[in-house]
Structures are given as C-alpha cells and as structure tokens.
Amino acid sequence: MMENLHTIGKLYTRMIMKNIGIFIFIGLLSVVTHDCGWFPNENMYAITQLVYTTVLPVLVAHEGGRITGGEKGGILAVLAVSGVLLSDVSVGILGAMLIGPLAGSLWKHEEKLIENRAKSSMQMLAKNLCIGITGSLLAAMGYYLFFPILSGLAAVIYRGVRFLAERQLTAFLGIMIEPAKVFFLNNLLNHAILVPLGMGQLKETGSSILFLLEANPGPGFGVLMAMYWKEKEKRSEYALSMAAEFAGGIHEVYFPVVLSNVWLFLPLILGGVAGNICFGLLDAGAKGAVSPGSIFILLLMAGKGALFPAAAGVALSALVSFAGSLLVLKKGRRHPTAESYPEKEEMQMEVLKTEKQGKISRVVFVCDGGVGSSAMGAALFRRTMAQKGMTGVQVEAFAADLIPEEAELLVCQKDFAPRLAEGARQKEVYTVESLVRAEEYAALTEWIQKRNG
Numbered sequence: 407m408m409e410n411l412h413t414i415g416k417l418y419t420r421m422i423m424k425n426i427g428i429f430i431f432i433g434l435l436s437v438v439t440h441d442c443g444w445f446p447n448e449n450m451y452a453i454t455q456l457v458y459t460t461v462l463p464v465l466v467a468h469e470g471g472r473i474t475g476g477e478k479g480g481i482l483a484v485l486a487v488s489g490v491l492l493s494d495v496s497v498g499i500l501g502a503m504l505i506g507p508l509a510g511s512l513w514k515h516e517e518k519l520i521e522n523r524a525k526s527s528m529q530m531l532a533k534n535l536c537i538g539i540t541g542s543l544l545a546a547m548g549y550y551l552f553f554p555i556l557s558g559l560a561a562v563i564y565r566g567v568r569f570l571a572e573r574q575l576t577a578f579l580g581i582m583i584e585p586a587k588v589f590f591l592n593n594l595l596n597h598a599i600l601v602p603l604g605m606g607q608l609k610e611t612g613s614s615i616l617f618l619l620e621a622n623p624g625p626g627f628g629v630l631m632a633m634y635w636k637e638k639e640k641r642s643e644y645a646l647s648m649a650a651e652f653a654g655g656i657h658e659v660y661f662p663v664v665l666s667n668v669w670l671f672l673p674l675i676l677g678g679v680a681g682n683i684c685f686g687l688l689d690a691g692a693k694g695a696v697s698p699g700s701i702f703i704l705l706l707m708a709g710k711g712a713l714f715p716a717a718a719g720v721a722l723s724a725l726v727s728f729a730g731s732l733l734v735l736k737k738g739r740r741h742p743t744a745e746s747y748p749e750k751e752e753m754q755m756e757v758l759k760t761e762k763q764g765k766i767s768r769v770v771f772v773c774d775g776g777v778g779s780s781a782m783g784a785a786l787f788r789r790t791m792a793q794k795g796m797t798g799v800q801v802e803a804f805a806a807d808l809i810p811e812e813a814e815l816l817v818c819q820k821d822f823a824p825r826l827a828e829g830a831r832q833k834e835v836y837t838v839e840s841l842v843r844a845e846e847y848a849a850l851t852e853w854i855q856k857r858n859g
Contacts, residue, residue: 416807417473417507419774422597424469425462426697429601430707432458433694437709440612440693444710458605463487463498470506471513478517478537479510485541489548490556496609497556499602505552509544516540560606576615577686580678583620585671588661596620601695613691615682617707621692621699624720625677626660627652628727629670633663635728636735643843650782650842655698658779658819662839665821673730681723688715698778765858770813771803771841772830773822780804783817783841790847796855806830817841817850 422429432454437443439450464484471483483506490501516536524532570576586595600616607614630651634644647659664670684690692707701720708716771787773780780803788801809816809830816830820837838846 416774416805417470418503418597420473420805420807421466421469421503421506422601422695423697425465426695428457428462428465429605429695429697430703432462433692433707436608436612436693437707440709458609459495459498460491463491463495463502466499467502467506467509470503471510473510474507475510475513475517478533479513480506482513482537482541482544483507483509485509485537486544486548489545489550490553493549493553494557496606497553497560499605500560501548501552501556503602504556505544505548512540512544513537576619577679577682579619580625580682581675584625584675584678587620587626587657588664588671588674596697604692604695608693611691613693613709613712615685615691617692617694617696618685618690618704618716618719619678619682621655621696621704622678622681622720622723623652623655623657623699623701623704624681624723625674625727626657628677628724628729629663629674629731630660631724631728632673632731632735635732643845646844647840647842650779652701654782655696655700655703656778656782656842657699658773659840659842662819662821667734669734670731673727673734676730677723677725677727680726681719684719684722685715688718690715690719692716764814766814766854767798768800768802768810768813769815769817769854770809771801772806772809772816772818772826773803773841774806774825779819779841783838786842786844787817787847787850790844790851794851794855796851798858799854809833815854 435450435454438445439447439454441451443451464487467483467487468480470480471486472480475482483502486505486509487498487502490505491498517533520529520532520536570579583595600620604614604616607616627648630644630648634641634648637644650656650659664674690708690712692704692712693709694707696704696707701717704720705713705716769787771780771784773783784801784803791797791799791801804810804813806818806822806826809827813833816826816833816835818826818835818837819841820839823831823835823837826835836850840846
C-alpha cells in the first residue's frame with residue numbers, strides 16, 4: 407500500500423514540479439496585478455487567468471502523458487484534455503492530472519502493438535495515424551464523458567473543502583498532514599491533492615488556505631528550535647537545519663529528528679493544527695502554490711493584504727511546536743544521539759568495506775523530488791570536495807525514480823533508503839542522518855579520495 411502511494415506521489419510530483427515555475431508565475435503575477443495587489447493592472451491579471459485556465463492544464467497533461475508514454479504520449483494527453491477544456495476550464499487541472507497519465511499509458515500500449523504488427527517502413531505513418539485517430543476519440547470522450555465525471559467529482563471535492571473551511575475544520579487536516587510529511591508523503595499530499603484543490607479555490611475566491619497547510623515551515627522549525635535549545639554541543643548542526651527549513655523550505659531536514667523520537671510527533675501535530683486554526687481565523691491564504699515551503703515564498707504568495715495572517719499562523723505553529731517539543735525532551739524522552747542511529751552506521755560501514763575497486767566518478771544525491779534536500783546536500787558535498795582539494799567527481803541530485811544508470815554511488819537520508827527501488831539498491835548506497843549537514847560528508851570525501859587513489 408505504502409509503495410503504491412509513493413509511486414503515485416512520485417508521478418504527480420514530477421508532473422507538478424516540472425511546471426512549478428508556472429504555478430509560481432500565476433501566483434506572483436496575481437499578487438502584483440490583482441485589484442488589491444501591489445500594482446493593479448487588468449490586462450496583466452488577465453494573462454494569469456489565461457495561463458491558469460488553458461496553458462497550465464495543457465502542460466500538466468503533456469508532462470503526465472510524457473512520463474507514462476514518452477513524447478508522443480504527451481501529445482496524445484494534450485489532445486485528450488482539449489475536450490475537457492472546451493467543456494469547462496474550471497476542471498482543467500484536475501482533468502489534466504487524471505487524463506494525462508492515462509493517455510500516455512494508452513499510447514505506450516498502442517506503440518508496442520504497432521511495432522510488433524506493422525512493417526518497419528509503415529510504422530511512422532501508422533503511429534501518426536494512430537495519434538490522430540486516438541486523439542480524436544479521446545477529445546470527444548473528454549467532452550462528452552470525462553467532463554461530466556470530472557465536474558461531479560470536482561463539485562463533491564470543492565463542497566467538502568468549503569464545508570471544512572466554513573466550519574474552521576481545515577485546521578484539523580494537520581493531524582494527517584504533519585505525520586504524512588515525516589513519512590515522505592508530503593509531495594503526494596501537496597502536489598496531488600492540496601495544490602489542485604487550491605487552484606480551484608483560487609478561481610473562486612482569489613486565494614486559498616490550502617496552499618499554506620503543507621508548506622508551513624513553522625511546525626518543523628519549532629522542533630528544530632527545541633533541539634537547538636537542548637543539544638548545546640550540536641547547535642551548529644541544528645542552526646543550519648533551522649535555516650534550511652525556515653528560509654529554504656526544505657522540510658526533510660527535521661524528519662530524522664522526529665523519527666528518532668516518536669513522541670515528537672505530538673508537538674509537531676499540535677503546531678500544525680495551531681497554525682492552521684490561526685490561518686482560518688485570520689482568513690489567511692495564498693494566491694499560488696508555495697514551493698518550496700520557505701517563509702519568504704509563503705509571505706510573497708500571501709500578498710500585501712494577507713502578510714500578517716500568514717506570518718501569524720507560521721509564528722504560532724512554530725511556538726506551539728517549540729514549547730511541546732521542549733516538554734517532551736524535558737521529560738527525558740529519547741532524543742537523537744549517535745547511538746540512536748545504529749542502522750546508519752551499519753549501512754555506511756557496508757559501503758566503506760566494499761570489495762569494489764573501481765574509481766568513483768559520479769555521485770548522485772537522492773530524495774523524493776530531487777530538488778530540495780538532495781540538491782542542497784549535493785551543493786554541500788561539492789563544497790566539502792573543494793575544501794579537500796578533490797576533483798574529477800561529478801555530483802548531481804535526482805528524484806528517486808529518475809536515478810541514472812551511470813550513477814556509481816548514491817547518497818540519501820537513512821530513513822529514505824528503504825524506499826529506493828530494487829535496482830537502485832543494487833548500487834553502492836551511502837546513508838546520512840540529514841542531507842543538509844555538511845559535517846556528514848567529511849568521511850565520505852576521504853573514502854572516495856582513498857578509493858580513487
């Protein structure tokens with residue numbers, strides 16, 4: 407079950423993250439040019455609506471089809487979603503996210519059938535005809551069949567969201583959101599559920615609280631702040647993690663801390679719920695996807711009319727999480743120490759004792775999305791390499807499902823290692839407590855230097 411959820415999450419993460427710049431474009435331009443924005447401009451605001459209603463669904467559908475069926479799968483996905491867009495643009499993104507991958511999968515089967523049955527000289531013609539015919543059928547189905555289904559589904563979902571919002575019950579989504587984030591389901595929650603629903607609300611109300619729920623850096627920041635307060639000998643580590651969480655929006659930095667002491671889930675959840683209640687009471691909302699979940703991006707997307715409500719919600723969630731975490735730690739609950747991570751040491755020693763003698767020239771840092779903690783970890787490792795005078799090693803960051811075959815050594819967080827695909831686990835894997843702690847990479851650098859001679 408969890409593996410299936412992660413597979414779905416990775417699919418939707420890739421679909422959204424590939425186009426995250428467009429989500430941010432819509433939000434930023436709306437914040438600036440809306441009637442209540444910094445510089446109201448009716449024509450520029452109209453551009454955001456065009457991009458939201460037409461361009462974005464087309465690109466999301468194309469990416470979904472491309473992932474499951476290659477480039478031609480992406481083309482077929484665009485044709486399929488065109489029927490839905492003609493019916494009603496309000497369900498365009500929902501339709502793109504559901505129909506896009508399905509159209510790509512359909513093309514993958516059709517392409518295989520053509521390659522097995524058609525002569526090589528006729529395959530190009532057959533494929534193009536197939537795209538045209540299948541695209542026509544899917545577009546018609548989108549108009550007459552998919553649209554009524556999607557419209558009904560969207561109506562149920564939006565009524566549910568409105569019901570929760572009117573009764574200030576969206577706050578209690580934090581009970582699910584905060585633990586799910588720690589178990590690396592944050593991308594599934596945000597990109598597959600909250601962002602599409604938020605975009606629907608954005609069309610109706612001009613902003614949405616849903617963009618703030620998962621992105622809020624307050625709960626994780628509060629936990630890290632408590633660890634900084636209690637663990638005086640590790641303050642430099644936690645200071646870096648706090649900066650990465652609050653300013654960089656990289657939530658993964660606090661996951662190992664919470665997983666090493668399950669009692670910290672309680673203050674984390676309380677902080678999330680408290681922040682959500684504050685968002686609801688003060689009518690906080692954002693005008694676009696907040697990605698990454700940085701305080702700066704969050705406030706920017708909130709716009710000038712909602713700066714205080716957004717900041718207050720983040721601050722309250724951080725304070726509640728901080729106070730609760732201090733209580734947990736004061737009661738003598740186990741907190742992260744070197745002894746708390748025997749699995750980490752065991753996995754690293756397995757790499758260090760490997761019998762392989764080949765030189766390592768390509769190191770890949772891995773996380774769920776490939777753009778957050780792994781990118782920061784790769785940057786820190788490059789800096790460590792430069793300080794040690796090590797050259798000749800290519801360092802990159804990738805999502806877990808996009809690891810290149812040429813990768814010779816994988817680096818990931820200890821708790822994420824079991825989620826690597828079987829093929830990836832056949833490679834050498836080096837695990838760390840947190841990808842954003844620079845001191846984790848000294849031993850790795852020395853080992854690579856020794857191995858490369």
